[in-house]
Amino acid sequence: MKRKINGKVFKPIKNVIGGIVNDCSDDNTHGRQSFGLGSFLERGVQAFVGVKTDLEATGNIVDLVASSHSDAVILWNVAHRNGEAKKFGNGSPFCWSEFTKTTGEKILGLGTVDGFTLSLPKKFGILKSINLLDTKEAAEAMGKAGFMVPDEVRRAYLSQHRSLDFAPFAAAFILAGGQLPSRTIPMAEIPNCPDIIWWVDNFGNCKTSVIPLNPAEFSNRILDAMDVRGEYLPPFRHLSEVPNGWAAVDIGSSGIDGIKCLEIVVQGGSAAKRFNLKSGQTLAEIANKEKNQ
DSSP states (O other): OOOEETTEEOOOBSSOEEEEEESOOSHHHHHHHHHHHHTTBTTOEEEEEEOSSHHHHHHHHHHHHHHOSSOEEEEEEOOOOSGGGGGGSSSSOEEEEEEOOTTOOOEEEEEEOSTTTTHHHHHHTOBOOEEEEOHHHHHHHHHHTTSSOHHHHHHHHHOSOHHHHTHHHHHHHHHTTOOOOEEEEOGGGSOOOOSBEEEEOTTOOEEESOOOSSHHHHHHHHHHHHOBTTBOOOEESSGGGSOTTOEEEEEEEEEETTEEEEEEEETTBOHHHHHTOOTTOBHHHHHHHHHTO
16 A cells, blocks of 8 residues: 555655664564564664563663764653553553754654653653644544555554554654644653663673762762662762773663663673672662662
């Protein structure tokens, strides 16, 4: 079919790259999501990050925004349907936003809004606004514009796989100049990000959500949280400065526009293994857990 937006034939978006952050990340789902979004972009999908939680997603969204050196679209979906998420029926509502960068790239973001998914983008100050979508209303608007056929419209709001059946359509529609019904929600509705470990890399370095302004400030905060078994974690600006075998806190690589997240590291070893750390733990929890061992 020839997709249309208000009478004009849709053509794949030029000069925009795609990135995806998603808690459905097996090979089958990875492939389908990448093809789904990539089919709307001439440059395709260049990054896919599999996550388990909203806390893992929030830091990875910031990192994809920071890593893009051209206009981009980032889709994310962390929408469990069990526990408290039952209140939504078919998973968390979706929203769209534009991210700001000092280098001027235009980056569209579209994904689930529940939990801490947008908490680090809020903390870094890179969210312009948050525009909440009703999946059914948005799908029907795309159908009315000629961008989706009736079967696609129904799947978009009934599907359990909205990352495939809704999100890429909505993102492409917005990128092509289409208007979706939405309402702006206050930034205050996005919860503040706790001091947590949001990612453990393959070396065992633990990325935290703490973004200090100077070494004195962050060394004091981490000292309180990581004074474990009598071991003091001194601050260093670079991992290369940490002596062999030392556990320390350094200014990591994750973050944006020169503001970086702190990392808990062990030079030549794994901080995660040494202190039994994992993503999702708060710094206060780590301190209490370690002190009680």
